[in-house]
């Protein structure tokens with residue numbers, strides 16, 4: 001089968017696909033199509049090579065076109081394309097779960113497989129509520145998220161998420177939700193290299209919510225250790241540690257949503273390792289298969305799992321799951337991905353290049369409309385001053401101009417987020433920031 005390599009798609013062929021998180025009319029009037037990818041580069045439908053500054057969508061950690069993963073997927077499809085894991089099984093998810101928990105800190109020993117980050121988040125939230133019920137504390141149903149948080153698009157993740165645009169069309173889909181303040185503050189932390197110094201005290205808001213609702217009604221707090229989708233907000237020094245302490249004090253479960261930070265993004269296997277804070281539950285997706293096949297997972301502490309299996313007399317302990325939980329082909333892709341991470345040291349490689357990356361990010365200071373620069377590990381953000389009355393317009397213009405001039409970046413409002421594959425070399429960093437610098441200089 002010949003793969004499409006040029007954009008000879010008649011415009012009518014663009015009609016049927018309802019694109020996610022996209023201005024469909026604007027895109028279809030001037031489509032940006034990628035037709036191939038390898039290593040650090042995409043090939044556009046008009047034959048241009050552009051550098052991937054976003055690892056696709058924070059997910060192609062090992063770089064594009066990995067033959068090892070393709071071979072593993074092909075072999076699995078021909079050997080066992082699909083088998084159910086409801087009251088049935090096949091070897092791959094058991095092998096993968098064992099491999100995965102070896103990477104986790106503490107006693108996060110058990111893995112529930114999903115198909116996405118959104119499914120991982122909703123699974124984690126259901127586990128938290130059910131856990132408390134099984135412990136005889138069924139009143140603990142409140143879930144606490146954070147402003148500007150992103151936890152996917154299923155009902156639970158939307159409800160605990162903190163971005164108005166992602167919530168306003170859907171009303172009050174889940175009750176019993178509250179939010180902590182976000183931690184972004186330009187007055188105190190602008191242009192900070194690494195973790196901001198101001199803001200630990202914001203974690204104390206959790207104590208205020210406990211006073212307001214009473215701990216007996218609160219099941220869990222869910223945060224992204226580094227908030228990605230909103231434009232990269234970093235935890236102030238001490239903030240996550242404070243959240244952990246307050247959760248422990250009140251018997252509240254702490255959930256780290258590591259869909260972005262998981263699998264080496266910060267220079268450690270997980271953000272939990274990087275910050276030295278072990279949550280009760282971790283959600284992942286994206287890098288788990290290097291984005292080759294959709295997959296997610298939820299890691300839970302041993303005591304949570306034991307509460308389920310001991311809390312139910314006999315039979316099914318957790319009435320939850322997806323047709324494709326532990327899908328053979330997704331598992332094969334993930335096992336091959338973990339092999340690459342191990343062989344190439346990608347779960348810790350970022351620590352070797354983080355300083356060079358940091359200097360590249362902060363080299364943008366003083367360019368037109370740049371009001372903040374943020375970095376940690378191999379994540380970066382450029383905050384641009386909004387055009388009055390047109391929030392997001394400058395970010396979108398920067399994204400389109402970067403695409404036209406040779407780089408894929410991510411616009412989150414007027415923030416430009418950067419999160420390249422972890423295989424990036426210094427010459428790629430120079431290329432990426434060369435394009436970004438040129439584009440920023442062109443901004444009116």
Ligand SMILES: Cc1ncc(COP(=O)(O)O)c(CNc2cccc(C(=O)O)c2)c1O
Nearest residue numbers: 116117118150151152224229257259260285
């Ligand atoms: C922290 C977090 N949690 C959950 C999800 C949902 O995962 P799925 O998409 O696989 O259901 C995400 C996904 N993160 C995500 C997805 C798409 C775009 C962007 C962006 O930065 O614009 C970020 C995420 O970043």
Ligand SMILES: Cc1ncc(COP(=O)(O)O)c(C=O)c1O
Nearest residue numbers: 114115119320321322323324325
């Ligand atoms: C009617 C119906 N809806 C939804 C689902 C859930 O689909 P998935 O398991 O892919 O989440 C199923 C699964 O069997 C189903 O039969």
